[in-house]
Amino acid sequence: MNEVTAVARTAPDLTAPDLAAKAETGSDAGQTVPHNIEAEQQLLGAILTNNDIFDRVASILSEEHFYDPVHAKIYEVARTRIARNLQATPVTLKAFLEDHPGLRELGGPAYLAKLAGSAIASFAAADYAQIIYDLAIRRELMALGKDIEAKAANVDMASEPREQIVEAEQALYKLGEAGKANTGFQSFLKAVTGAVESANAAFQRDGGLAGLSTGLVDLDRKLGGLHPSDLLILAGRPSMGKTSLACNIAFNIARAYRRGLRPDGREGAVNGGVVGFFSLEMSAEQLALRLLSEASRIPSNKVRRGEMTEEEFRRFVSAAKELEACPLFIDDTAALPISQLAARARRLKRTHGLDALFVDYLQLVRPATAKDSRVNEVSEITQGLKAIAKELDIPVVALSQLSRQVENRDDKRPQLSDLRESGSIEQDADVVMFVYRAEYYKEREKPADHNLEAMATWQAEMEALYGKADVMIGKQRHGPIGDVPLAFEAEFTKFSDLVQPWQQGENRT
Template sequence: MNEISTIPGNAPQNADAAELPQNVEAEQQLLGAILASNDVLDRVDDLVKPEHFYDPVHADIFALAAKRITDGLQTDATTLKNFMADHDGLKALGGAEYLLRLQLSAIATSAARDYAQLIHDLAIRRALIDLGKTIADNASAMREHSAPDDQIVEAEAQLFQLAATGSAARGFQSFLRALTDAVDIANAAYNRGGGLAGISTGLVDLDKNLGGLHDSDLLILAGRPSMGKTSLATNIAFNVAKAYKRGAKPDGSEGVIAGGAVGFFSLEMSAAQLAQRVLSEAAEVPSELIRKGDLNEQEFQRYLRAAQELESCPLFIDDTPALPISQVAARARRLKRSKTGLDLLIVDYLQLLRGSGRNENRVNEISEITQGLKAIAKELNIPVIALSQLSRQVEQREDKRPQLSDLRESGSIEQDADVVMFVYRGEYYREREKPGEENLEAMAKWQQDMENLHGKAEVIIGKQRHGPVGTVELSFDGRFTRFGNLVKPWQQDSQGF
């Protein structure tokens, strides 16, 4: 086997080139394996790209070889030499003879994947070094338009982008592998006891329709003011955080086995106001009495006990107003990296977020925001619930139940969301239609309607990418701003109500 010497002077030209992590011999062996057997490319192209090669000549050889093989053309030292005859870098190494030495000195193709992994890892290390220098240079340069907070956000985004590179593409998989994944999902649902593969919202009928909250999904929860969308989001956040439990997963690894850690971006209400809502529900003390301080001794003690019980609840609130979507992503990443982690993210509400500032058109800005929220869900592999306002056209219809066209800037929101849900309380609208006392028949009808609607709410699932649409009925207790499971008439009989 002919020896191939390392190539001096052919690395990227900078003062620190000699110190950069690299392995030119591994690059030579991988290229030789590809030239000797074109099938090798299929096993490594998810790991290695031209930019991962330390030697720029090797990068050019790989790029040309990959293009020809992808086009279905036989590729070896003989076929490549004509296309690289004028390449100055290759000439310096011996031209066509160097290509032939690469091919003849290739090791067993079975080791190609290992060399590809090494080349990829070394490229990531070089990128980290380069990023570190860039961060240091930017921090040293006092530029008016570059605030330190913006530099941190940009650096975090680049680090996460680096972390995401080189993940093996799945491509085709055997039916056996697909069957195994399907059984694992069913097993997870079985072990949860509630038939769910996702995180339980704590609301049985909603869980049945959604199958729980699924990782990487963007769920839009929309409604007109006073419908209770913030209350429902708060209830879900509380239910998920309260059920948080770690333990051994079915595969033997340690992790979250119930509930989850929740991050809540409250752009409209303060953290204290949001916590007050959670405590009102947990202690069953009316929120208006808490605000007024009009509590008796029993209610106050119940309030304090609830506060003590919730101290360890993994619910984290960020009430910074008018956050740009880039900051939401950065802060979510930090929480995900923390010891507790992040299993569910809630944003109240998306119209109060800001885009990058490059879009003067509000529709385009909302599109950027919803795309950013979906990207967070996929990147962190968590469900994201974003609340949204509805347009006033709902109020102009006789039937006030919302529909997809009522979403503000509905095109982008509807398109990017995996699930769109609407909160609707008929009691709120019917209450405002009270007839005059003199109209006895109308008054009797109104009272009957109010009795039927009292304490009830609907969650209308207008879009669900992986399931059915429909309406879920919930109970609603305005005193504690609490949504709950609605007891059906046939359940009342069986439970002795």
Template sequence: MADGNTDTLDGAANVLPSNIEAEQALLGALLVNNDAFDRIASIIKPEHFFDPLHTRIFEVASDRIRKNTLATPVTLKAFFEGDEGLQAVGGTSYLVRLAGAAISLFAVKDYAQLIYDLAIRRNLILIGQDISERASRIEVESDAADLIVKAEQELYQLGEKGKTDQGFQSFQKAVFDAVNVTNAAYQRDGGLSGLPTGLDDLDEKLGGFHPSDLLILAARPSMGKTSLATNVAFNVARNYKRGIRPDGTEGAVEGGVVGFFSLEMSAEQLAARVLSEAARIPSQNIREGNLTQDEMRRFLEAAKELEKAPLYIDDTPALPISTVAARARRLKRQHGLDLMIIDYLQLARGTNSKSDNRVQEVSEITQGLKAIAKELHIPVIALSQLSRQVESREDKRPQLSDLRESGSIEQDADVVMFIFREEYYKEREKPGDHDIAAMAVWQEEMEKLHGRAEVIIGKQRHGPIGTVDLAFEGQFTRFSNLIKNYQNSGSGDFG
């Protein structure tokens, strides 16, 4: 055990900062008055102690206090019989000496903050040394850009968690987190445990979008993938409210901050599409400036509402998945991030963009997106194209095997959704004007299908599969709740 305030690495001049006396004083206060634990539990964890013996003492004391049992030098003595680290400093009498060095209850928070700060500094030094070592080692398979991404990831994890490697966590903590999720749903009267999309029937089927989930939204061209994604993005962003969440942390209590990676459309085109949907004005009229006075008023109102919404767009084309991860981390650090959308998956690139194996590259991308969802604890929605084999079937409803490079996408995704609009295909079956009987049948079928869309949930790891019916307004490329849309036709309600 170190008995000073510093220690060295491999005899080098690099010094790891620590304060053994502060650790002793804090542990002593905890053993004298267990109420101190409530004041420091949110600040300090066992791994923040520099001395390994102090780490073990804090772990045992914390476990006993959480179980509402006493943690004193006497009660801890049995847990350290034969502990080599404790024997080296005088045996169990060291626990009594710690209690004798106890500080006042009012000072424990400051001491905990000091120990935490020193732990972060030690980790920063180690990360810096690791970065330096990797940068000086020139290898064919890694370039400088990869090193930057790796360094940013490590620094992000340190900033978010106060540690670079979470490692194993106890089942007790996992149960505690699960109870918090269920409690959040219970507080909504048995409603959603995830992030609401603003589309009621879809929310009911999915329970909202859940943190750490990768959701695939797939369809053939012209089905409305981007439109549904922008609908959801705007709904989530416009409902954003910040406050204290049930777990005691500060963040989004309603809605959320949305990061939208638009690899196909420019930010301006995407904004115009969102404005068209929100203001209920055909996008063609917006592009041409062909607006009535009332439409111009609605357009400006929608633009004003969009200005305040925390919706961030990155329209850099052909981004490598490692860069997507780095930019998502940066956005979360600077502004927060509660939902990430990437449009679309096949336009992203793997780390080795020169690889001829497209299936392997898509697998790397989907695994990377799932890793982002878990690391940032957010839902990630990735749009995906479907193969042309859909068009060759009589029933053109998509299924899992229609996903391009379907193996990795289906395996890595927690939820797979397909958009299907039968009206799109029926419209192309229009008979000739001379066939009056066939035309009458076709018109009747078109009336039934008009303005309707299906979201087919082909896979859901934590819930049922099935179909959700939505309303679709083609002129605005806008999805909304089916019943609400027809009850309030032309009302301007975003649904």
């Protein structure tokens, strides 16, 4: 007779002592793992007496949460029958369980009748279910700890310690988040309340935003800010400035960070936010140089060549001191798998908080496992990024390359069909934006010097396009599509609001 059966047999009358007191260590002081046999017995009895109770605990419990395998089997059979709109009672379950060896050890089908006889009051069912669930999580924590210890003790070249740490973090976070997503249906009143709170947040910002501000007024007006759980794709051909724009937005969010008490009573970011930036192409130093060039108004090429004057160098150092407290965290690990990217994002949220995540760029992220085609690999990556956005409840901005077919058209303005390698990028994204600088293409159409008429026309067109860029919103689930004109200062790699002639003297903040 196994230990579980022995414990169950010690309570044949199925009385209801103080279960909460036993919840930590189990009903027997000699037990080494936390469990509560009596709680399991009485909850099962309540379900067999009144099947409606199952609906109250189904979102909390599944069969693997029961310590006694016989109880787990009874719960599984009852769940299956109730799901089919059939009665689950000691009589109806008898045919499915009378040959079960574990049930025979407990007295056979008569044990089901004893369970029903011990039924608790229906209002206490959720409390008993929570006790059983909490004890199951404790057992899983113990098992996870033993697993981590066993893997660490096994010195194997195929299992690097860093990989083990990532696996352990993933397992712990998954365990910590278990059950949070199973909210099921919610009343319309609750949904309306959430919508009103979101609208109130926008109203309190003077009709501005429900999401994080990008720091660019016209872009914010079009997007309403960066919304939690959204995946935003920022795409463009090389040299269009998509990394620069992503850096500008990330920096603007981090620089505006203010911590305080939110309207829901929780402490967190009341303005701006903590930003994570995965730079799979550029090093952290290169990204920092771009941000410092923008903040100090010193061209980055002068900084790289060391051609700064003493005054410029003092300005550069002063900007560095001002920005060192910005909550902007950069990870420049190359060829990062999507699973590790998710694990590191979770770790950052747990340790420092995380309000927005940037990935530069999507095609450099590796799938968790090799796929039979690049299309399937990119699909896994975009689905993984969307899952991160929903799981951490933050906006995720992922940069993406465009296919070369843009260069083969007379009209170089990008389209959704230009997204490289997979239609899943368009499908999974909540917002798709393109960075387009007509100046870049016009500059390469410069005519020969001796063709004075063509040169004059070209110069006039270049003057009209100089320092201008467009963010083209090709898809937006929450609002309109269209173009947002921006100013672009190439020497500082900085995007800013473009002041139109009719807006001269207008307050843009």
